[in-house]
Amino acid sequence: MRFGVVVFPGSNCDHDAWYAVRENLGQEAEFIWHDSDRLGNVDAVILPGGFAYGDYLRCGAIAKFSPVMQAVKKFAADGGLVLGICNGFQILVEAGLLPGALVRNAGLKFVCREVRLRTETTDSAFTAAAQKGQILRVPIAHGEGCYVADDRTLDELEAEDRVVFRYEDNPNGSERDIAGILNCQRNVMGMMPHPERASDPLMGSTDGMVIFRSMVSAFAHA
Amino acid sequence: MTTITPDLIATHQLTEAEYDKIVAILGREPTYTELGIFSVMWSEHCSYKSSRLHLKKLPTRGKMVVQGPGENAGIVDIGGGYVAAFKIESHNHPSFIEPFQGAATGVGGILRDIFTMGARPIAVMDALRFGPLDDPVKGARNRRIAEGVVSGIAHYGNCFGVPTVGGECVFESCYNGNPLVNVFALGVAKKDEIFYAKAAGVGNPVIYVGAKTGKDGIHGASMASAEFTEESKQKRPNVQVGDPFLEKLLLEACLEAMHTGAIVGIQDMGAAGLTCSTCEMGSRGGTGIEIELDLVPQRETGMTAYEIMLSESQERMLLVAESGREDEVFHVFKKWGLDAVTVGRVTGDGLLRVRQHGEIVAEIPNQQLADSAPLYDRPHSQPLRRAPMEAREFTSQDLTRDLETLLASADICSKRWIWQQYDYQVRTNTIAGPGSDAAILRVKETGESLAMSLDGNARYCYLSPREGAKLIVAECCRNLAVVGADPVGATNNLNFGNPERPEIMAQLVEAVEGMAEACRFFETPITGGNVSLYNETLGEGIWPTPVVGIVGLMKTGAPVGSHFRRPGRTVMMIGGMGKCLPVRFGGTQYAKVVLKQLWGLPPALDMDYEKRVQATVRDIVRAGLAESAHDLSDGGLAVALAECSFGPELVGACVHLDEEASLPIALFHEAPSRILISTSEPGQAKLMALAYGVEATAIGATVQDRLQITNHGNTLIDSEVRTLKRTWETALERMLHA
Numbered sequence: 015m016r017f018g019v020v021v022f023p024g025s026n027c028d029h030d031a032w033y034a035v036r037e038n039l040g041q042e043a044e045f046i047w048h049d050s051d052r053l054g055n056v057d058a059v060i061l062p063g064g065f066a067y068g069d070y071l072r073c074g075a076i077a078k079f080s081p082v083m084q085a086v087k088k089f090a091a092d093g094g095l096v097l098g099i100c101n102g103f104q105i106l107v108e109a110g111l112l113p114g115a116l117v118r119n120a121g122l123k124f125v126c127r128e129v130r131l132r133t134e135t136t137d138s139a140f141t142a143a144a145q146k147g148q149i150l151r152v153p154i155a156h157g158e159g160c161y162v163a164d165d166r167t168l169d170e171l172e173a174e175d176r177v178v179f180r181y182e183d184n185p186n187g188s189e190r191d192i193a194g195i196l197n198c199q200r201n202v203m204g205m206m207p208h209p210e211r212a213s214d215p216l217m218g219s220t221d222g223m224v225i226f227r228s229m230v231s232a233f234a235h236a
Numbered sequence: 237m238t239t240i241t242p243d244l245i246a247t248h249q250l251t252e253a254e255y256d257k258i259v260a261i262l263g264r265e266p267t268y269t270e271l272g273i274f275s276v277m278w279s280e281h282c283s284y285k286s287s288r289l290h291l292k293k294l295p296t297r298g299k300m301v302v303q304g305p306g307e308n309a310g311i312v313d314i315g316g317g318y319v320a321a322f323k324i325e326s327h328n329h330p331s332f333i334e335p336f337q338g339a340a341t342g343v344g345g346i347l348r349d350i351f352t353m354g355a356r357p358i359a360v361m362d363a364l365r366f367g368p369l370d371d372p373v374k375g376a377r378n379r380r381i382a383e384g385v386v387s388g389i390a391h392y393g394n395c396f397g398v399p400t401v402g403g404e405c406v407f408e409s410c411y412n413g414n415p416l417v418n419v420f421a422l423g424v425a426k427k428d429e430i431f432y433a434k435a436a437g438v439g440n441p442v443i444y445v446g447a448k449t450g451k452d453g454i455h456g457a458s459m460a461s462a463e464f465t466e467e468s469k470q471k472r473p474n475v476q477v478g479d480p481f482l483e484k485l486l487l488e489a490c491l492e493a494m495h496t497g498a499i500v501g502i503q504d505m506g507a508a509g510l511t512c513s514t515c516e517m518g519s520r521g522g523t524g525i526e527i528e529l530d531l532v533p534q535r536e537t538g539m540t541a542y543e544i545m546l547s548e549s550q551e552r553m554l555l556v557a558e559s560g561r562e563d564e565v566f567h568v569f570k571k572w573g574l575d576a577v578t579v580g581r582v583t584g585d586g587l588l589r590v591r592q593h594g595e596i597v598a599e600i601p602n603q604q605l606a607d608s609a610p611l612y613d614r615p616h617s618q619p620l621r622r623a624p625m626e627a628r629e630f631t632s633q634d635l636t637r638d639l640e641t642l643l644a645s646a647d648i649c650s651k652r653w654i655w656q657q658y659d660y661q662v663r664t665n666t667i668a669g670p671g672s673d674a675a676i677l678r679v680k681e682t683g684e685s686l687a688m689s690l691d692g693n694a695r696y697c698y699l700s701p702r703e704g705a706k707l708i709v710a711e712c713c714r715n716l717a718v719v720g721a722d723p724v725g726a727t728n729n730l731n732f733g734n735p736e737r738p739e740i741m742a743q744l745v746e747a748v749e750g751m752a753e754a755c756r757f758f759e760t761p762i763t764g765g766n767v768s769l770y771n772e773t774l775g776e777g778i779w780p781t782p783v784v785g786i787v788g789l790m791k792t793g794a795p796v797g798s799h800f801r802r803p804g805r806t807v808m809m810i811g812g813m814g815k816c817l818p819v820r821f822g823g824t825q826y827a828k829v830v831l832k833q834l835w836g837l838p839p840a841l842d843m844d845y846e847k848r849v850q851a852t853v854r855d856i857v858r859a860g861l862a863e864s865a866h867d868l869s870d871g872g873l874a875v876a877l878a879e880c881s882f883g884p885e886l887v888g889a890c891v892h893l894d895e896e897a898s899l900p901i902a903l904f905h906e907a908p909s910r911i912l913i914s915t916s917e918p919g920q921a922k923l924m925a926l927a928y929g930v931e932a933t934a935i936g937a938t939v940q941d942r943l944q945i946t947n948h949g950n951t952l953i954d955s956e957v958r959t960l961k962r963t964w965e966t967a968l969e970r971m972l973h974a
Contacts, residue, residue: 027662155394
């Protein structure tokens with residue numbers, strides 16, 4: 015399977031995502047430059063963490079206008095797998111590929127630490143290899159990771175089983191402890207925690223690998 | 237045309253003698269712009285004029301050292317065809333005036349020093365000093381400064397994408413009017429792709445890249461070379477504003493441009509901006525540099541030559557490219573959306589020639605400007621100390637409560653509130669991060685890992701600058717030994733008061749000599765560093781605060797942490813229990829926090845024994861015999877045992893002593909050369925210690941959720957680990973939100 019990792023000028027987890035899928039998972043991976051309007055021959059896209067264009071405005075607010083995001087939208091509309099991690103989640107929300115918004119953490123400070131995630135659904139290409147209710151130890155590192163949406167949207171996400179992960183110990187004030195969600199078609203997922211940082215025993219956890227492994231098997235069976 | 241008057245010379249902080257030297261070099265009166273250029277290059281900050289004579293005493297060579305002091309950063313060989321470039325630098329003065337931006341641009345400055353050598357930064361650590369957060373008068377301001385500095389470091393490092401993996405933070409009244417922000421950065425490069433800040437090749441283009449030049453930061457270097465007064469707040473415009481996103485672009489663009497092979501030399505524009513980068517590159521290359529200021533990208537119109545040359549706008553670099561290959565360089569910078577323009581060329585006449593609108597506004601010999609700054613052998617007397625030698629009598633009513641008091645004290649309590657604001661994992665190399673004795677980062681390219689630690693102890697250095705400096709080098713090396721690493725190189729940041737006072741100068745001299753002796757003994761050559769003097773406000777100086785950062789090498793593997801992991805293991809003290817006379821107890825945290833006193837001398841250090849203790853623990857850890865290892869430092873045995881218990885498993889210990897001396901001293905003294913391990917193979921560990929002639933004493937066993945210390949069967953301390961941990965973990969937040 016061939017992963018494409020999008021590189022915005024301010025992406026700084028792009029190499030980490032590349033390393034996780036390539037070195038830890040043993041799949042193919044390539045970088046896609048932000049002003050490219052084509053994704054090339056990739057089977058899944060990762061929007062990595064970082065500060066896409068500095069994010070001095072609102073996180074992801076400028077990234078949604080980038081040429082690569084027009085290509086990502088089309089790729090998603092055609093059913094391609096898209097995983098947005100941290101800043102990638104923020105961009106997906108800004109681009110309208112996922113509902114809701116990510117605002118300043120309730121504690122008003124950047125938080126970097128390991129959190130415990132509860133796997134809420136295995137009915138997705140990102141968690142099919144996990145157990146429902148499985149607890150994953152995965153790090154977060156963000157200043158604006160508080161997920162908010164109106165009640166109707168939140169009810170809808172829950173009713174349609176589109177909440178993929180919830181925090182066991184909510185670190186940022188996200189509504190209903192939401193850490194990751196799916197789009198309606200279930201082929202686009204955004205999550206604030208960093209699975210690529212939990213992909214190597216040396217980093218203290220390999221729990222994030224289940225997400226990448228799920229993507230590989232979903233692709234193999236597609 | 238501005239006339240040069242004695243007043244104008246004085247406001248540039250140049251002495252009469254220094255001015256005469258300028259006139260002699262030029263053979264005429266300087267222009268206003270030239271006066272400005274000399275004043276920044278000859279400032280204490282840029283020229284090290286008070287310290288240079290003594291810095292020469294530091295050892296700088298070693299078998300792993302590729303580049304010693306004099307470049308943007310020091311470089312050591314880490315094997316496999318790779319090197320590590322690292323240095324520490326202070327941003328003390330700006331952080332007092334504007335904590336957030338002062339600290340943020342401190343991070344930016346040191347990161348540029350690293351990547352200007354072709355190394356991608358992979359780690360940052362910071363040594364911070366603030367006034368007490370609970371000070372009845374200054375507390376509110378101290379809290380504001382601490383919060384601002386921490387969020388400034390987080391803002392810059394997190395966005396840039398470098399993990400902040402460790403450091404230390406200490407609170408003393410002497411930093412009320414003068415906080416310290418020392419930032420260490422380390423990067424990795426291929427050994428055959430190191431870049432130097434040298435302007436070579438007559439006719440080669442001089443290219444300016446990065447942010448536009450504005451009026452910010454003018455005279456920042458001079459500001460950092462004077463004491464603070466009531467008027468210092470007016471210097472806020474001297475502090476620069478950082479843009480970490482731009483720096484990230486600059487990093488990527490510079491590394492990519494270096495790969496083209498078209499770059500001859502490169503230097504960042506830090507202190508003294510365009511002035512420093514042009515004349516230093518020319519001086520190192522033995523060449524001249526000619527620039528036209530009209531070509532320099534500017535943020536506003538109507539800037540004078542003086543302002544452009546002295547601006548300290550951030551995120552700028554100057555590079556020399558091979559003639560005819562400019563387009564390759566421009567192409568890369570265009571890709572990253574950055575300004576890159578040719579502003580001049582390298583010449584053969586050794587002069588820094590600056591033109592504006594075609595007219596010469598400055599013409600100075602590079603060599604003399606960069607290297608002929610005055611050198612002072614400032615008088616030094618006895619180091620300043622206002623503390624008695626003898627202790628008053630003291631006893632303890634409740635040793636458990638004393639331990640709780642220490643665990644809740646600012647210096648010892650968990651610094652989680654600080655480091656959770658830092659992204660300490662980005663780039664996925666962090667094997668051991670904040671809270672560990674030493675940070676460990678894997679180097680993906682070589683399969684080896686780097687361990688690093690920062691240490692300072694101004695309390696010890698105030699009592700004896702010489703002994704204090706030796707102790708911090710020993711502790712830093714011990715922190716590396718505990719994780720199983722061999723030290724390979726060091727960097728230092730010397731923070732002192734006004735060197736024109738003989739009793740302050742004496743602190744500097746003695747600390748440098750002590751550090752030199754210890755670095756020689758522990759084989760940790762100093763490959764670069766920074767000196768920050770005039771850390772005084774309204775005549776009140778800081779305590780002597782040398783900080784040392786040491787980098788070590790080790791095999792990559794699962795780290796041995798400091799926490800006890802399982803009950804039923806033997807707790808051993810490698811190095812023995814150590815001894816401490818009352819006179820050596822006056823600089824401890826117990827004396828500070830419980831007794832609220834300061835006296836005597838720092839703990840006694842036997843460097844030879846210390847080295848053998850370090851070798852022992854390194855062997856034990858590498859042999860896989862230790863389940864945990866943690867060195868004793870602030871708060872001594874009792875605090876170290878508590879810290880070992882604060883892992884997620886809450887495994888504590890039951891420890892039996894047979895001490896005859898004072899109990900507070902036995903539990904809380906800070907004698908070095910002592911390391912706690914937990915092991916299931918105490919016999920083996922003891923044998924390894926014996927081989928080095930080192931004591932290894934079994935003092936108890938690990939138990940679940942209890943910390944108990946007895947002496948001759950009498951209970952001295954008895955507590956639940958979870959209670960102690962809560963106290964320790966939440967103390968800093970409680971102080972901040974008082």
